[in-house]
Amino acid sequence: MQFSLQNFRSLQRLATLGCLLTMAACANVQAVESPAADPYAAVAQGRAEKIVAKIELDRATAEAVTEIVSQQYQALNKVHEARDQAIAAVREKAAGHPDMVEAAVKAIEAEANEELYALNVAYNASLAGYLNGEQVDAVKDGMTYGRMPRDVGVFDAMLPDLTPEQRAQIYSWIWEAREHAITAGSSNEKHWWFDKYRGRINNYLAQAGYDLKQAEAEWLERERAKKSR
Numbered sequence: 001m002q003f004s005l006q007n008f009r010s011l012q013r014l015a016t017l018g019c020l021l022t023m024a025a026c027a028n029v030q031a032v033e034s035p036a037a038d039p040y041a042a043v044a045q046g047r048a049e050k051i052v053a054k055i056e057l058d059r060a061t062a063e064a065v066t067e068i069v070s071q072q073y074q075a076l077n078k079v080h081e082a083r084d085q086a087i088a089a090v091r092e093k094a095a096g097h098p099d100m101v102e103a104a105v106k107a108i109e110a111e112a113n114e115e116l117y118a119l120n121v122a123y124n125a126s127l128a129g130y131l132n133g134e135q136v137d138a139v140k141d142g143m144t145y146g147r148m149p150r151d152v153g154v155f156d157a158m159l160p161d162l163t164p165e166q167r168a169q170i171y172s173w174i175w176e177a178r179e180h181a182i183t184a185g186s187s188n189e190k191h192w193w194f195d196k197y198r199g200r201i202n203n204y205l206a207q208a209g210y211d212l213k214q215a216e217a218e219w220l221e222r223e224r225a226k227k228s229r
Helices: 005-013 041-053 059-093 098-128 133-143 147-158 164-181 187-207 212-228
Strands: none
Touching: 041 059, 041 133, 059 098, 059 133, 098 133, 133 147, 147 164, 147 187, 147 212, 164 187, 187 212
16 A cells, blocks of 8 residues: 555544554544644744845835745645654554565655645745745745855856856756755755756766866866965
8 A cells, every 4th residue: 555644644643542553554534733833933934034134125025925934944844744754653663574665655755745846836936926036036045055056156157168058057957956955854955956966967067078177176276366366
C-alpha cells in the first residue's frame, strides 16, 4: 500500500485510540486540529518583517506582505515537520524491511513535494497581488539568502564573454534553483539547491569550452587588482 502524508497525519491524531502506524492501511479520519499556538509563528513573523523592511512599501502594503510571508513560512514548516515525522515513524515501525521503507519514504516525499509546490504557486499569486516583479524578487531573495543575484553576478563577472543565450540559460537555471530553495526547510537545503544548479551550469559551460578554473583564477586576480587601486 502507498503510505501517504495525509494518512500519517490521521494516524497521529488517532494515536490515543490505539491506531498504530504500520505499512498496512489505516482509515482516513478527520480530526480537529489542536488550538494551541504554533511556536514557530514568532520566528516566521520575525523573518518576514526583516525581509519586507528592506523593500520600500507603504505601511498598509508592508503589513499585508509581511503577513503573507509569515504565513508562508509557517505553512512550509508544517509540511516539513509532518514529512519528517512520517518518515521517522515509517523507519521505526518498518525496521528490517528496507524495501518497504524505501517505497514509503518516496511516497511521503512525493506527497510533501506536491504540497510544497502548491504552496509556492499560491504564494507567488499572493505576492503578485501587492508587489511588482522586482519587489517579488526581493522577497524571494530575502528568503534564500540572496543566492540568486550573487550567483548570477559571479558568473557575469567571471565570464564576461558569455553569449546572450548562455547568460539567459544560466539565469533560468539559477531562477529555477531559487524556486526550489524557497520551499526548502533549512538553510543547508536552500544552499544545496543552488549548489546543485551551479554544478549543472558548470557542466554546461565546460561543454561549451570554458575552462572554469582558469576563468575563476583570472576573475579573482581582477578583483584583487580592483581592491589594490
